[in-house]
Amino acid sequence: MVPSVIPACDPTIAYGLYHACMAPVSLAVLIVLSLLVKRKSLHRSCWNGAPGLLSPVDFLEVEGHPGLVAAVFGILFSSVCVLVLDTDPLPFVASSSPRTREYWKILALLYYPAFYYPLLACATSRHRAGYFVGCLLSWGHCVVQIWQKVDCPQSPKIYRHYSLLSYGPIILCLIILSFWYPVLLVRSFTQENLAAREVAGSSYYKKYLKAILAKRTCSRSSRQASLLSRAQMYLRSYIYTPQEGFQVPLKLVLSVTTAVIAVYQVALLLLVGFLPPVQIVRAGMTKEITVLLVQFGVVPSKSQGGAPGDMTQELDTVRHYLWSLEVCYVCSLVLSCLLTFSMLMRSLGTHRANLRALYRGAVLDVFCRARTLGPSQQALVCWMSFASFQTAFACLGLLIQQVIFFVCAVGFSFLVVIPLQSGAHMHLFKILENMWPFWLMLVLAVLVQNLLAHFCFLEQPYLQKELTNRRALCIVTYLLFPINVLVGVLAGIWRMVISALYNAVHFCQLDVSLLTRGVEAFDPGYRTYCHYLKIEASQSHPVMKAFCVLLLQLPGPERQAGLKPTDVRTREGAEAEVSSFAGIQLMQPAKGLLKTSKSKQMRARWGLAYTLLHNPSLLACRKAALSDPTANGTQP
Amino acid sequence: MVPSVIPACDPTIAYGLYHACMAPVSLAVLIVLSLLVKRKSLHRSCWNGAPGLLSPVDFLEVEGHPGLVAAVFGILFSSVCVLVLDTDPLPFVASSSPRTREYWKILALLYYPAFYYPLLACATSRHRAGYFVGCLLSWGHCVVQIWQKVDCPQSPKIYRHYSLLSYGPIILCLIILSFWYPVLLVRSFTQENLAAREVAGSSYYKKYLKAILAKRTCSRSSRQASLLSRAQMYLRSYIYTPQEGFQVPLKLVLSVTTAVIAVYQVALLLLVGFLPPVQIVRAGMTKEITVLLVQFGVVPSKSQGGAPGDMTQELDTVRHYLWSLEVCYVCSLVLSCLLTFSMLMRSLGTHRANLRALYRGAVLDVFCRARTLGPSQQALVCWMSFASFQTAFACLGLLIQQVIFFVCAVGFSFLVVIPLQSGAHMHLFKILENMWPFWLMLVLAVLVQNLLAHFCFLEQPYLQKELTNRRALCIVTYLLFPINVLVGVLAGIWRMVISALYNAVHFCQLDVSLLTRGVEAFDPGYRTYCHYLKIEASQSHPVMKAFCVLLLQLPGPERQAGLKPTDVRTREGAEAEVSSFAGIQLMQPAKGLLKTSKSKQMRARWGLAYTLLHNPSLLACRKAALSDPTANGTQP
Incomplete structure (x- = not known):
């Protein structure tokens, strides 16, 4: 070896x-x-x-x-x-x-x-x-x-x-x-x-428009779903399945791709940085080192103080310990990678839901407070660095998860599995055995309170439950106060563990703020994500793009009639210009074009009204452009 | 010593x-x-x-x-x-x-x-x-x-x-x-x-009613406040000042009292468990131990390999190090205690705001989703253990803060302050010095992106800013992608640090969930708090209590006329019964009493309507009681 x-x-x-x-x-x-x-x-x-x-x-x-x-x-x-x-x-x-x-x-x-x-x-x-x-x-x-x-x-x-x-x-x-x-x-x-x-x-934008304008059915029925189907839906939310008429923006595809590659590279580095050295140590383990370990009490020995010649069994134990370390390491690495991948997949689904909501104009559903969707300097810088941040966060998240899971796995195997196998080092079991009256007391206290609350302190005379036996309730509350403090210590430890675990697992998700309600914007990842969404929703709204495409695809002669003779711009130039404006600005050349045909104008207006109805977020742009006098006066 | x-x-x-x-x-x-x-x-x-x-x-x-x-x-x-x-x-x-x-x-x-x-x-x-x-x-x-x-x-x-x-x-x-x-x-x-x-x-409930029914003024003016006054308001939110017409519920007073005592006891234990032993070690430090420390490289020495007789200066250095440890420990303990106290004070203010909102019926403002306020088994158990949980969380929060702040203080003093004082152990400064091109690159990259976003990629032709030079924007985004990944790593570390610090500082606050939006209920502390609020708001609504008091304080003969001859309950019995019902059920005996006088009945009805208007949360109870046929049919 x-x-x-x-x-x-x-x-x-x-x-x-x-x-x-x-x-x-x-x-x-x-x-x-x-x-x-x-x-x-x-x-x-x-x-x-x-x-x-x-x-x-x-x-x-x-x-x-x-x-x-x-x-x-x-x-x-x-x-x-x-x-x-x-x-x-x-x-x-x-x-x-x-x-x-x-x-x-x-x-x-x-x-x-x-x-x-x-x-x-x-x-x-x-x-x-x-x-x-x-x-x-x-x-x-x-x-x-x-x-x-x-x-x-x-x-x-x-x-x-x-x-x-x-x-x-x-x-x-x-x-x-x-x-x-x-x-x-x-x-x-x-x-x-x-x-x-x-x-x-253009084909995508047309598909999107068709999907938007199609009649929606059976959206309500899912609300009445049973627990099982809700669990299925929850699990399905971790698997990204493409939806008809919606394509994930390029930046998101890139960010997920590079994040996956980043996870691969970091996992590879973690694997080859730990496993081969430990395997070499395991192969090169000698009886002399085993004696040292036995003397330090790391490895249990039956023949204490024996000659190094009898150490075959102890040497096997040391090798078994090292092998367990390797297994723990690999298991935690696999778990971390799987969790990171599933979180990335899930965040892709969340991105889609958020973008669809923003296209619909439902800003409050996404940001939970009113925001304008226009670009700003900060938003633009965040948009530029979004994919990089996603990649970096995936790396860091994997590292954090690996550390946590490895420590947990080592703790579990060396405190539970190996003691159960070998019968030595039963520290945890001894502690648990000594503390059983304490655990029993806590369980009993919680149980008693629940039973009392259910059978003694609540009655249901009318529609809703009411308190009764208030005096007894207060006496029980007072008497159980010291024991409840101990229950509270356990709850506090659980609070610490669950918040740390949650944050570690969701670290790679930019769409989840690690801070609580109200201070979410102090999380740099979530802030970047919000700004990214703003730029994406305001600059590449599919309905706006679809209008651009419709304008650019008008038949040749009709189109030429609408353009001034001095305007020698080609289609590509017009596309570039048209794409840089939004809302009604798009409609102004169209109006000129459609004056020739009354029915076409009516149809265009109806289309505009219907689209604005289904995409209220475009409305803001339109009003702003209309109320600005320079926009109407100085159009080219 | x-x-x-x-x-x-x-x-x-x-x-x-x-x-x-x-x-x-x-x-x-x-x-x-x-x-x-x-x-x-x-x-x-x-x-x-x-x-x-x-x-x-x-x-x-x-x-x-x-x-x-x-x-x-x-x-x-x-x-x-x-x-x-x-x-x-x-x-x-x-x-x-x-x-x-x-x-x-x-x-x-x-x-x-x-x-x-x-x-x-x-x-x-x-x-x-x-x-x-x-x-x-x-x-x-x-x-x-x-x-x-x-x-x-x-x-x-x-x-x-x-x-x-x-x-x-x-x-x-x-x-x-x-x-x-x-x-x-x-x-x-x-x-x-x-x-x-x-x-x-009764005096409190009357005061509360008066404060509720009094005309409100100047509530709008504070919204237009300047930045300075908003900062003042923010700082003032950490200091609990009593408000006219509102008294904090007893359980909250108890929870804060025991939490403060818990903090005192834990801080005392932390202080006497660390400081006296270290002082004894410092007093008993000898030149022999100093020689050992010098040989291990812990303490810098000018006369390397010298006889133990010349070690006076090194001995002073070791004592100075130990003294610095003590200072760090005491500073971090003082900081932790102050932070915990201010958080407890602040949460008292939040409790009051939340309770007032619930009394007003603004359930969505507090829980951010619709909830019924009636008591349930779970809510009752949480209500019973609320004060204990607050106490336990204050203890644990202090411990966590002490560990974090002590590590930070030791790191700061031994990596920054002592090297600056003595000129030795300049590891951190050497690393920073070696890495300056890296830091410069990151700062430049962020700066360049901000400047480009401001001057090149944004224009303001109309009311709101618009993107321009999209091609250059895409080129810059592509070229800076690798550097932005490094910026993202720093942002990720900041994300980790800020979420850990925030959670540690706010650990003792039950009114803050350590988990993010949507999964808040998995935090045992926040869950307990929400259930506590439900019980408190539904069972001791001051307006309901004020009605009880008004009923019990009716003049003697009029009151006797309303009661049936078989009902021999005394005032205390009636109080206990009346307190256990809510809403309209309270008004039913009053209706019987007031039938004698038309004007009194009118006044009572007006009062009821006005109070229900200002306390919509009572309305739910009232409707439930009215729609339930048994409530009307079988009243005693």
């Missing part, structure tokens, strides 16, 4: 060479794509006319390919995770002193996002050449990474397979990418005409 | 003798009082005609003498506190084996309430003889206890003055009692006629 020395291994394609080749290629791809897309007069007004960078991903749209974006974020986050423990953070710079290494690590935090930038930009360019370059890039990354790992599957750092396992998510995500891009390329050939006319995400 | 040996000391009146005399005397007093009051046909219907015990105190009435009751509860609780560490828990039984001692302790938990029972019963008997006996009893207890402490001011247990200090609250409360009873006795002679006619607590 003694580990063999792992030889130093240099892959055929060194890390430095890989980055030195790929970084310029990526930069070139970015420039070429930018020019190529620019020539098609796409995104002309971006950044006030400066040569526009390609957007990596539009977080506020439901369009595009959430799986692809999530895969790139997974690669990025895994690279950063690997980086934290790396001795050579930047691939170009040779291993230097620990002091300068910190600076390189900070630089690397900015380098890696830029390095993987083209992998995203190729997809958002919505250009056939982009998809083609994306194919090449992802294949290149994938092949090099797999080749490196095949060359050097083992590394001496922490654990022989740690490097391989920690690169697992990167390779997995790269494989996903190198299948996704070809599919996109092929689809761009087959669905050529359709894709050109279709506005991004 | 070496402590002299404390000689064993036997007080002139031994504990056993004191109890052997006082217990039979108390029993005799109880029997005599019971017979005496019985002969005056008081409480005839109590316990179904069995010989009635005197009630120690009616917890649901505002009548009587809350100070006196609180004093007796203080004596009782202090005795129990002293008992926990005592070797002779029951005074009659000589010191026995540790095993049987536990049984005696459990018995003593029931013995002490019975032993101090007559001290309460003498006051609730409302009889001149009761007051007289109360005087004698309290004087007896007081003189014996003071005598014992004068005889033996020091004891060898834990600390020489611990016994004296722990008996402090008992002696203080006994002194209060021995002044209170004479005052009651004297007052019973001077206010003879008035006291006989007055129904208990």
